[in-house]
Amino acid sequence: MSEPLIYELSKPGRKGIVMPEPDVPTYELPAELLRKTGSVPLPEVSQIDVTRHFTRLSQRNMSIDTNLYPLGSCTMKYNPRINEDMARLPGFAMLHPLQDTSTAQGALSLMYELQTMLAEIAGFAAVSLQPAAGAHGELTGILMMRAYHRDRGDHNRTRMLIPDSAHGTNPASSAMAGLQVVEIPSDTRGNVDLEALRAQLDDTVCGLMITNPNTLGMFEEHIEEVVNLVHAAGGLVYGDGANMNALLGIAKPGEIGFDVMHYNLHKTFSTPHGGGGPGSGPVAVAKHLADFLPGPIVQVKSSPDHTVFEWHMPVKSIGRMRAFWGNFGMLVRAYTYIRVHGEEGLRAVSQNAVLNANYIQARVKHIYPVPQGERYCMHEFVAQGKFADAPGIRALDVAKRLMDYNFHPPTNYFPLIVPEALMIEPTETESKETLDSFVEALLSIAEEAHTNPALVKDAPHTAPMRRLDEVRAAKELVLCCRLDLAETGD
Numbered sequence: 001m002s003e004p005l006i007y008e009l010s011k012p013g014r015k016g017i018v019m020p021e022p023d024v025p026t027y028e029l030p031a032e033l034l035r036k037t038g039s040v041p042l043p044e045v046s047q048i049d050v051t052r053h054f055t056r057l058s059q060r061n062m063s064i065d066t067n068l069y070p071l072g073s074c075t076m077k078y079n080p081r082i083n084e085d086m087a088r089l090p091g092f093a094m095l096h097p098l099q100d101t102s103t104a105q106g107a108l109s110l111m112y113e114l115q116t117m118l119a120e121i122a123g124f125a126a127v128s129l130q131p132a133a134g135a136h137g138e139l140t141g142i143l144m145m146r147a148y149h150r151d152r153g154d155h156n157r158t159r160m161l162i163p164d165s166a167h168g169t170n171p172a173s174s175a176m177a178g179l180q181v182v183e184i185p186s187d188t189r190g191n192v193d194l195e196a197l198r199a200q201l202d203d204t205v206c207g208l209m210i211t212n213p214n215t216l217g218m219f220e221e222h223i224e225e226v227v228n229l230v231h232a233a234g235g236l237v238y239g240d241g242a243n244m245n246a247l248l249g250i251a252k253p254g255e256i257g258f259d260v261m262h263y264n265l266h267k268t269f270s271t272p273h274g275g276g277g278p279g280s281g282p283v284a285v286a287k288h289l290a291d292f293l294p295g296p297i298v299q300v301k302s303s304p305d306h307t308v309f310e311w312h313m314p315v316k317s318i319g320r321m322r323a324f325w326g327n328f329g330m331l332v333r334a335y336t337y338i339r340v341h342g343e344e345g346l347r348a349v350s351q352n353a354v355l356n357a358n359y360i361q362a363r364v365k366h367i368y369p370v371p372q373g374e375r376y377c378m379h380e381f382v383a384q385g386k387f388a389d390a391p392g393i394r395a396l397d398v399a400k401r402l403m404d405y406n407f408h409p410p411t412n413y414f415p416l417i418v419p420e421a422l423m424i425e426p427t428e429t430e431s432k433e434t435l436d437s438f439v440e441a442l443l444s445i446a447e448e449a450h451t452n453p454a455l456v457k458d459a460p461h462t463a464p465m466r467r468l469d470e471v472r473a474a475k476e477l478v479l480c481c482r483l484d485l486a487e488t489g490d
């Protein structure tokens with residue numbers, strides 16, 4: 001099934017919009033700015049052509065608005081529509097980032113409150129809202145850790161310890177910050193191997209980057225000991241907060257002793273996550289790192305008769321990590337989500353997220369091996385898409401076949417330490433009926449793997465595209481729908 005390109009729908013003279021009368025003085029463009037060759041090769045199409053074209057394309061995507069999206073580690077939770085209403089309030093949506101702060105006090109106060117709420121949620125002293133994604137928050141946090149050691153005259157701390165269950169961004173961010181990455185193995189219960197950790201700790205360790213619960217969906221059973229060991233060696237502990245959906249209102253990484261952590265507002269706090277849209281990865285720090293935060297951050301100046309919010313550069317700041325003030329629209333959405341839920345509501349979010357994941361795990365683990373299946377999981381768990389008596393079937397086949405059952409595939413082949421991994425995170429927003437249908441689909445696919453393996457191997461059968469050559473797509477990246485345009489630079 002091939003969709004025409006929007007250019008192929010073009011008919012000379014056809015129009016989709018009427019330009020409004022200009023409300024500013026008209027102005028002759030200087031000759032040197034005028035186009036020298038031909039007309040702009042834009043499609044000439046009617047409004048209904050455009051609407052139908054893009055609506056059809058959008059319907060080919062699986063999304064959280066159409067299907068369960070149990071993409072482990074990514075927390076694809078429903079994005080409540082009230083977030084969108086708030087982000088579209090003209091007072092927020094029409095702000096200009098260069099506007100004088102005296103005319104944007106509402107926006108600054110929202111950012112100040114969000115900084116404060118995020119600090120409270122995970123038990124930290126201060127927050128910067130600048131980073132634009134989790135990975136960007138990681139780089140920010142690591143640069144702060146380095147700055148902290150250097151500030152104390154401790155120049156030899158060049159190694160970052162990272163458990164083998166970590167997300168790929170952790171070693172990537174560490175390497176980008178100029179550190180040497182040292183992998184720490186996990187033990188058989190899915191925890192950091194304490195002996196292996198001890199063996200690496202010395203005065204060259206910048207710190208440990210740890211995800212808790214980790215990407216196996218396991219809460220680190222010795223987390224306090226891990227933190228104490230790293231601190232005793234003079235290192236700092238970086239918390240990858242991508243899995244905060246398991247801990248809201250239940251445990252605070254800052255109180256456990258983490259020194260710095262990022263949040264993924266597009267995971268835990270329900271801001272939109274797909275389509276390459278902007279993310280947001282604020283970083284939170286304990287007191288001893290607060291002076292190093294990237295700035296400016298919002299501070300409040302109160303006098304008896306009025307309160308003023310203003311920008312403030314922390315004294316030893318690592319500098320700016322992003323232009324302007326972060327992805328402000330995302331900050332409004334996350335703020336709304338937190339305010340709508342309140343403290344009790346956020347706790348219920350995590351409790352239900354953990355309950356839903358355990359429900360699925362309990363119902364499938366006799367069919368799909370779960371290496372850590374003797375423990376309760378947190379908000380996600382890792383099963384294996386392999387069957388002893390159907391050796392031809394792999395996790396990828398199960399994932400693709402799930403699309404025929406109208407489910408987005410779970411994360412697969414990650415974490416790397418579990419062969420044929422299927423990492424399942426249902427989130428709290430799914431009903432028991434939806435969870436049951438998903439379980440039934442997984443069980444049917446396991447049945448098919450034995451009775452009709454070709455059906456599973458050749459899946460998906462119903463999707464508009466079959467299996468893609470992902471390596472080729474990544475190596476020969478074509479982002480322009482007309483190669484002739486890409487070549488002329490038009």
Ligand SMILES: *Cc1c(COP(=O)(O)O)cnc(C)c1O
Binds near residue numbers: 133
């Ligand atoms: C998603 C994720 C990240 C990276 O976050 P982005 O916002 O995608 O950059 C890092 N670590 C873990 C465990 C994650 O799940």
